[in-house]
Amino acid sequence: MLLQQLLNGVVVGGVYALFAVGFNLVFGVQRLLNLAHGAVFMTGAFVAYYTVRAGGPLILGFVAAAVASGVLAMIIEVVCFRRLRKSGDAEFGAIISSMGAGMVIMTFWQWVSQTQVLRFPFDTVPVVIYRFWGLRVSLLQLMMAAAAIAIVLVMAWFIYRTAFGRQVRAVTDSERASMLVGINPNRIYNLTYFISGALAGAAGVLVGLAFNNINFTMGEPYLMFGFAIIILGGLGSIPGALMASLIFGMVQTLSIAYLPSGLTTAFIFSAMFLILLVRPNGLMGREEAGSLRGRR
Amino acid sequence: MLEIRDLQVHYNGITALRGVSLDVNQGEVVALIGPNGAGKSTLVNAVSGIVSPSAGTIAFEGKPLHSSRAWTISGMGVLQVPEGRQVFPQLTVTENLQLGATALRGRKAGIPLDEVHALFPILRERAEQLAGSLSGGQQQMLAIGRALMGSPRLLLLDEPSLGLAPVIIAQVFAALRTLKERGMTILLIEQNATLALDLSDRAYILEQGRVVMSGASKALAADADVVSHYLGVTPEG
Ligand SMILES: Nc1ncnc2c1ncn2[C@@H]1O[C@H](COP(=O)(O)OP(=O)(O)O)[C@@H](O)[C@H]1O
Numbered sequence: 059m060l061l062q063q064l065l066n067g068v069v070v071g072g073v074y075a076l077f078a079v080g081f082n083l084v085f086g087v088q089r090l091l092n093l094a095h096g097a098v099f100m101t102g103a104f105v106a107y108y109t110v111r112a113g114g115p116l117i118l119g120f121v122a123a124a125v126a127s128g129v130l131a132m133i134i135e136v137v138c139f140r141r142l143r144k145s146g147d148a149e150f151g152a153i154i155s156s157m158g159a160g161m162v163i164m165t166f167w168q169w170v171s172q173t174q175v176l177r178f179p180f181d182t183v184p185v186v187i188y189r190f191w192g193l194r195v196s197l198l199q200l201m202m203a204a205a206a207i208a209i210v211l212v213m214a215w216f217i218y219r220t221a222f223g224r225q226v227r228a229v230t231d232s233e234r235a236s237m238l239v240g241i242n243p244n245r246i247y248n249l250t251y252f253i254s255g256a257l258a259g260a261a262g263v264l265v266g267l268a269f270n271n272i273n274f275t276m277g278e279p280y281l282m283f284g285f286a287i288i289i290l291g292g293l294g295s296i297p298g299a300l301m302a303s304l305i306f307g308m309v310q311t312l313s314i315a316y317l318p319s320g321l322t323t324a325f326i327f328s329a330m331f332l333i334l335l336v337r338p339n340g341l342m343g344r345e346e347a348g349s350l351r352g353r354r
Numbered sequence: 355m356l357e358i359r360d361l362q363v364h365y366n367g368i369t370a371l372r373g374v375s376l377d378v379n380q381g382e383v384v385a386l387i388g389p390n391g392a393g394k395s396t397l398v399n400a401v402s403g404i405v406s407p408s409a410g411t412i413a414f415e416g417k418p419l420h421s422s423r424a425w426t427i428s429g430m431g432v433l434q435v436p437e438g439r440q441v442f443p444q445l446t447v448t449e450n451l452q453l454g455a456t457a458l459r460g461r462k463a464g465i466p467l468d469e470v471h472a473l474f475p476i477l478r479e480r481a482e483q484l485a486g487s488l489s490g491g492q493q494q495m496l497a498i499g500r501a502l503m504g505s506p507r508l509l510l511l512d513e514p515s516l517g518l519a520p521v522i523i524a525q526v527f528a529a530l531r532t533l534k535e536r537g538m539t540i541l542l543i544e545q546n547a548t549l550a551l552d553l554s555d556r557a558y559i560l561e562q563g564r565v566v567m568s569g570a571s572k573a574l575a576a577d578a579d580v581v582s583h584y585l586g587v588t589p590e591g
């Protein structure tokens with residue numbers, strides 16, 4: 059039934075949002091794609107898994123995952139991007155260096171997990187189903203939706219309502235002008251990468267729980283969706299990424315429910331192309347692609 | 355207050371400044387004029403820490419600036435209004451002004467928002483508008499207002515008249531005159547030598563990375579060579 063599928067779609071979309079909002083946040087600030095973002099996401103799932111396995115409560119696993127992924131993303135920025143950004147060809151260089159970082163991280167977890175698929179202990183999230191208005195919602199789904207909404211709201215508040223968020227937006231607009239008003243852009247980069255990584259890590263935990271499957275390749279499809287979401291939402295736009303994530307989540311659950319299996323991914327990307335025909339800069343995109351180059 | 359000695363700046367192979375020395379004393383308005391490409395912007399960017407000099411020294415109140423980072427220099431109250439305005443286009447006018455106050459750090463605000471609004475009333479009218487939607491003149495006023503919010507001890511203005519209509523230029527320069535009368539120390543870069551010599555106490559003329567002439571602005575404005583080279587036509591009035 060449609061309403062149930064839409065509800066499931068919102069939950070999936072919320073998780074996509076956690077992944078894509080951070081991806082798009084750092085793209086907006088530095089105009090660089092962090093191709094290790096999928097690996098950061100995966101790191102969150104692994105850290106939460108090992109925390110829970112070691113006897114820690116799930117909430118501790120969440121916090122540990124967010125912090126570890128946030129710090130990892132900060133390290134990626136310093137190691138892969140910081141020097142590179144001073145060169146003329148940072149966009150291309152960043153693709154290669156962050157791809158490399160992603161591979162290092164994947165190899166690390168492959169080694170740690172010995173290429174096994176890991177699963178959270180059975181009762182990590184109790185299987186409880188709530189029913190209302192004829193809809194079924196599991197406790198896990200509620201958790202996912204609540205976490206996604208809470209995190210996205212906090213982040214929107216932070217970016218648009220705090221003095222620090224104002225500085226983030228200033229650096230996004232112009233690094234040079236922000237230095238002239240006394241902002242140290244490196245601090246802003248540390249912070250935005252931390253946020254971006256922490257959001258991805260949280261998404262990794264939720265996905266690991268939802269599919270009860272944690273493995274060293276789990277970040278790959280999300281990276282793919284991440285691309286599609288930021289293109290659909292508009293490069294660098296946080297509200298756009300949010301909206302596109304929800305659309306993707308819903309299109310995905312609807313197509314799984316009503317279309318022959320195997321067509322889902324093709325269908326999602328077709329939907330993206332259709333929307334881009336009408337809005338070539340994405341839902342909330344403001345600039346032509348040409349003006350993105352060389353703005354730093 | 356500002357002491358520049360034998361400053362040299364190179365951009366991969368291009369020499370932009372070939373040993374420039376320049377002083378700005380407390381309470382003075384000093385103009386730096388010269389043709390396009392002379393190295394004027396390079397000089398203020400070196401002071402602001404945006405470009406790093408290859409030789410020479412820059413000192414502000416005796417403290418060396420030439421190895422400090424741009425945000426530290428702004429934090430000391432050496433504030434630049436950059437060429438081409440460079441406001442934050444996707445932030446509102448008010449947010450732009452608030453960001454200007456970042457440079458205050460521990461220093462107390464010398465110029466409250468009300469005074470910036472009094473100087474440029476349009477910034478109050480357009481408070482909630484995105485800076486990118488303002489006209490060029492309004493953006494220039496915003497860029498100056500943003501620097502004022504950081505309570506400048508030395509204000510560096512890079513071609514504030516660039517691309518503006520004469521009426522707007524007059525408004526901007528009227529505001530600069532007000533600042534001068536309040537005792538603000540200003541280094542003003544201009545291609546429009548008439549305007550710059552009129553406002554300033556002293557001036558330097560820069561050509562191909564070298565100071566070719568300097569002195570009291572009145573004397574320079576009366577100098578026949580300067581008039582024919584930089585003022586184009588005889589100065590009116
Ligand atoms: N970022 C840069 N890279 C290379 N060359 C530059 C750069 N900025 C300025 N230049 C060169 O340095 C010289 C001085 O430029 P600039 O300081 O902008 O002059 P002005 O402000 O007097 O017009 C010019 O020859 C200019 O082409």
Ligand SMILES: [Mg+2]
Pocket residue numbers: 394395396437513
């Ligand atoms: Mg210039």
